[in-house]
Amino acid sequence: MGKKLLMKGNEVIAEAALRAGCKCYFGYPITPQTEIAHYFAKKMPEYGGTFIQAESEVAAINMVYGAASAGARVMTSSSSPGISLKQEGISYIAGAELPAVIVNIVRCGPGLGGILPAQGDYFQAVKGGGHGDYKMVVLAPSSVQELYELTVEAFNIADKYRIACMIMGDGILGQMMETVEFKDKEEIISADKSWALTGTKMEREQNVITSIYIDPEVLESHNLKLQRKYKLIEENENRVEIFNCEEADVIITAFGTVARIIKNVIKMAEKEGIKIGLIRPITLWPFPNEAFEKYATVPKAFLSVELNAGQMVEDVRLAINGKNKVFFHGRMGGMIPTQNEILDKVKEILKG
Amino acid sequence: MTGHEEIIIAGFGGQGILSAGRILAYAGxxxxxxxxxxPSYGPEMRGGTANCHVIISDEPIGSPILNTATTLIVMNAPSLDKFEKTVVPGGKVIIDSSLVERKPSRDDIDIYQIPATMLASEMGNLTFANIILLGKFIKQTGIISKENFAIALEHILPEKKHYLIPEEIKALEVGMNYCE
Structure with a gap:
């Protein structure tokens, strides 16, 4: 490992992407993630890549489609309203099986909402914000160090499966500075990209990148192929942090920055003799069902804490499958639950 | 030096609130x-107020959002009104008394009133006020050495301001040595 640096989360995403061999970035500015574009604008020339501030989010995602078709490692980033605009392009990328990394530094909604932290885009990210039966891998880092590691990982997963990979953070993670330790060299998988549109030089058959299949039999077999790929990803790529769950009175589940607040709550609760565990999904899709199955009957109840009206809690309930009670506590609008507020909720649950 | 400090720094935009926090974090x-x-990046920045939360700790850091502070450093009156209640009993409040006339009403915290803006003006550069307050902070908490503070200044200040560093160190000493 190299030496420790103090960096802003947004900047770390861009630095990690460059280290992972990202050669193209296309984006349109929006708070609270614009530093990602700033960093690429400054550094991309040193790496011999292409940075374009597109005329819109729609243009940016379609530039991603183009660069990915040519075999480049490519990224775009935005925040909630901008990510909504990209959904058509994301669906096309899924249909055409293109590897790409998309960053969503989530803000409050619906509509223009506000610029403060939120997790209201969970459904959009994991259930498919665009049309058609597709999935993308969704990674939810909770520290600046993890932003670095998971951004590199996102490019590898994208290439390995020819899939779009989303990094979902919020304004806290994007705006905060924390220490980060970069490796001397990144582990970059060498993916077969013989499918890419690189020019035949009249020496091979032409490659075709498309998402249109007019013949229903052909399209269904394409759909089934995609589903087999998703199954494989579900088996191999789910990531989760399990903390303090053995003998827990209550297991809290939270992702991203909220999980950090929960770690403080766990310490507070310990002083009062209450044992709280944490299951933190690192991949939101594929969802780490096994972790929940394993601990389903350990605590008296589960509590999902989110910055939304109750989204991941639905997947938690599916994973628990009726084997235990699942409660929810959420805040919206950029309001962040305090440690006391969460501990009070735990006590209320334990009182029954 | 060991410890755990949760610091809220607050004031007007342009007083070097956010950079003061970055210098502390880097030195830590x-x-x-x-x-x-x-940093605060939300709507509270309209109207010109700025604040940042800094944690320096031997322990791994949980939430970076502070609901309470062990030290509050304030450079305007609205910030004292807003954050006084967040200081833990036994905590510290360091106030630029050139800009904040009021003294905190609590008697369970240590209060340091330093006319930082006036002292900075005497040094010929108003932008040193934040550094003077940080001088008091490192003196009272001992969590950061003067040497590491100086290295942090080099990293946080843009290169075109590096000629100011010797003066900034003097400002730090003014804060460290100030007696009420």
Whole structure:
């Protein structure tokens, strides 16, 4: 490992992407993630890549489609309203099986909402914000160090499966500075990209990148192929942090920055003799069902804490499958639950 | 030096509130501690107020959002009104008394009133006021050494301001040595 640096989360995403061999970035500015574009604008020339501030989010995602078709490692980033605009392009990328990394530094909604932290885009990210039966891998880092590691990982997963990979953070993670330790060299998988549109030089058959299949039999077999790929990803790529769950009175589940607040709550609760565990999904899709199955009957109840009206809690309930009670506590609008507020909720649950 | 400090720095935009926090976080990292720095970036910035949350700790850092502070550094009156209640009993409040006339009403915290803006003006550069307050902070907490503070200044200040560093160190000493 190299030496420790103090960096802003947004900047770390861009630095990690460059280290992972990202050669193209296309984006349109929006708070609270614009530093990602700033960093690429400054550094991309040193790496011999292409940075374009597109005329819109729609243009940016379609530039991603183009660069990915040519075999480049490519990224775009935005925040909630901008990510909504990209959904058509994301669906096309899924249909055409293109590897790409998309960053969503989530803000409050619906509509223009506000610029403060939120997790209201969970459904959009994991259930498919665009049309058609597709999935993308969704990674939810909770520290600046993890932003670095998971951004590199996102490019590898994208290439390995020819899939779009989303990094979902919020304004806290994007705006905060924390220490980060970069490796001397990144582990970059060498993916077969013989499918890419690189020019035949009249020496091979032409490659075709498309998402249109007019013949229903052909399209269904394409759909089934995609589903087999998703199954494989579900088996191999789910990531989760399990903390303090053995003998827990209550297991809290939270992702991203909220999980950090929960770690403080766990310490507070310990002083009062209450044992709280944490299951933190690192991949939101594929969802780490096994972790929940394993601990389903350990605590008296589960509590999902989110910055939304109750989204991941639905997947938690599916994973628990009726084997235990699942409660929810959420805040919206950029309001962040305090440690006391969460501990009070735990006590209320334990009182029954 | 060991410890755990949760610091809220607050004032008007342009007073160097956010950079003061970055210098502390960087110096804390040089001390071998875990650090986090979280700026206000929301609507409260309209109207010109700014604040940041800094944690410097031997322990791994949980939430970077502070609901309470062990030290509050304030450079305007609205910030004292807003954050006084967040200081833990036994905590510290460091106030630029050139800009904040009021004294905190609590008697369970240590209060340091330093006319930082006036002292900075005597040094010929108003932008040193934040550094003077940080001088008091490192003197009272001992969590950061003067040497590491100086290295942090070099990293946080843009290169075109590096000629100011010797003066900034003097400002730090003014704050460290100030007696009420």
């Amino acid at each position: 990292m040089l001390e071998g501690k875990n650090v986090s720095w979280l």
